[in-house]
Amino acid sequence: MFAKRSRVLLGLPDAEFAQRRPGSNTMTKREVRAIALANLEVHLYTVLWDIGSGTGSVAIEAAHLATLGHIYAIECDTGALAAIATNCQHFNATNVTIVAGRAPQVLRGLPDPDAVFVGGSGGDLSAILEEVMARLHPQGVLVVNLTSFEHLSEATNSLRRAHWGVDCTLVNIARTQNILDVTRFAALNPVFVLTAHRPQRPEQPVGERKEIDG
Amino acid sequence: MFAKRSRVLLGLPDAEFAQRRPGSNTMTKREVRAIALANLEVHLYTVLWDIGSGTGSVAIEAAHLATLGHIYAIECDTGALAAIATNCQHFNATNVTIVAGRAPQVLRGLPDPDAVFVGGSGGDLSAILEEVMARLHPQGVLVVNLTSFEHLSEATNSLRRAHWGVDCTLVNIARTQNILDVTRFAALNPVFVLTAHRPQRPEQPVGERKEIDG
Amino acid sequence: MFAKRSRVLLGLPDAEFAQRRPGSNTMTKREVRAIALANLEVHLYTVLWDIGSGTGSVAIEAAHLATLGHIYAIECDTGALAAIATNCQHFNATNVTIVAGRAPQVLRGLPDPDAVFVGGSGGDLSAILEEVMARLHPQGVLVVNLTSFEHLSEATNSLRRAHWGVDCTLVNIARTQNILDVTRFAALNPVFVLTAHRPQRPEQPVGERKEIDG
């Protein structure tokens, strides 16, 4: 079982992740994770920051995809840091570095990313996005999962002020549950998945990403 | 651009796929594809049947994930077969075999699968599921994407009669569109993603999948 | 407050209803009720059966609309019957008759309806629909709210076998909740609202409903 799960590249079951606070229900769910990873355009060499990593679920699935890249799981909550470590070991994610500390400050010591995932954010969303916009690779992608209206506005406004292209996907998922002898749909809460790209400059030299695509 | 796209492991843009009938809007959309691939539990060695492959989008993304496995894209529509070939070349999916013919008959000549995706089905859904249930690997996964009520009933009934475990995910996605200076959400039609597993037999020997997990 | 609420014609707040089992969360929610009432095509003189009335919420809002009609709230659960009585008094719904007993048997003693609402059903959904199809006014409407997959199939199959026209609305609602200083969307579980009409017979005499429309 463990051997099998450690090889699955996508779609790890939510229930197999150790949680910071069991029952808190804040982890990025399997279906939403799949969409976020698709939007992150992960490739074999991706360097990814997973900011506010929580259980590490996005970091771990990204690590299984970007086997020649590297994932930084950034988290400031002590309990969550322990859960990430447990989960990386359980799912055999060896190319994940767990970074204890608060974003954006702690991001300054990390290599520039090809892709950034912000999984809900703690406090300083605008400051985090400032740092990401300064550091993200020219063809890189930023994905922000948002469940609150205020953070959705804040993120959109920050990115648009800097002329970044912003797309948003509204994800409503319901899963069947067997209760007695009937199957009901239980809804997950809606998530807004923001995907942002740096404004395209026509003068940008072709071949800039040679080291990655070559 | 092509070089970069050919390396992205998940999340190929829908607009880059050649279509059988442009505007028919029946291809499995990027977000739904990501969820289907997560549910298919693709690993490096996966042998996957993509039945009713359409544009080949699921086959191609599965092929990018299962680099040491093999994907069979089964399709009976001549125009669609041409589109699949074009798309496999465009996205550099080398481990895809395009199989012209009608399921379930044409499935008989293929190796047994670890994972099966049915992308909407043409006519004979029950007969297809019978063949899949007979041939799928003991720990394999079957995923069926359904948009019609009648097919959802038919698939669920077929699988449950055979005591397969069936879960269903209801996926409602909306994407922002920029119209004039405002951003509106445009909804994709809801999709039911059925995921089915063979009934678990307690006597099943541990280690049966050693050749794959080892 | 009470005076004002008793006059509101639609949109009574869910939290003001006495519940059979507080926390059981099975009442038809305000937004879904509004859609069901719209589909029921309630007019001033409507005679409506609310089968499996629960808290009586649909019966009470229908009663406020059909002030010259009459509503039968049918329920077999003793605790629910007490809740309906409390709610009818609280919301000043005077044209509701509470009918204790099990459908379809108990329906036999009631006048034929113009509109029928089935709010989830207890056991014998097919038998209930048989009785409704026999008794519903020629231009009447049947609305069935369903949350389970099995009941959705059963209802659709029963109605289609009798050549009734069936439409289904899939309703996904999320409401904002204020948690700390942010506003999140909390999803209600999806509901399938089936709306069915008797097969149209061309020979049906015009003016049949004169007593109501005149």
Added chain:
Amino acid sequence: MFAKRSRVLLGLPDAEFAQRRPGSNTMTKREVRAIALANLEVHLYTVLWDIGSGTGSVAIEAAHLATLGHIYAIECDTGALAAIATNCQHFNATNVTIVAGRAPQVLRGLPDPDAVFVGGSGGDLSAILEEVMARLHPQGVLVVNLTSFEHLSEATNSLRRAHWGVDCTLVNIARTQNILDVTRFAALNPVFVLTAHRPQRPEQPVGERKEIDG
């Protein structure tokens, strides 16, 4: 048929409304209208402003409910004004005054409302909300239907700056369509239904609404 439709209190069929621009698909859909009317807490005596009335569908259904109240359908588009007039006549809505002109200016000549519906807004949403906040009855309700992200932010910010209580309902509806011999769900685009109430002042005298509630 006309006679019957003219008596239905809620749930008029969308297809029966004359449209400003057929195919433009901007009218408030039947299900969303039902939710908006529920949130508007319409009573028999309601004075309602329907700002940006479009086809007049909300105005007309509100008029059928508030038979002793009055509805003002405010619209600046000439083609839409003609459609509203046609629809009021077709659906026999006699207590609707069609007001040609641009909000907020044109609102100044109208009596204060108990309820206000803003159905998408043309240009000056913030200025419209300012006027509404100044004029709405102390226990009145404001409902704003929004499909664009920018307007959702603008409306929420305007209302919160004035300390109004704001709730938002996210509505995702899909309706079955029969295509050949199968039934598919076709999604309506998601709508955000904002509902806002004046900040409650504890010193507000009880009995203020005696003329309506008594």
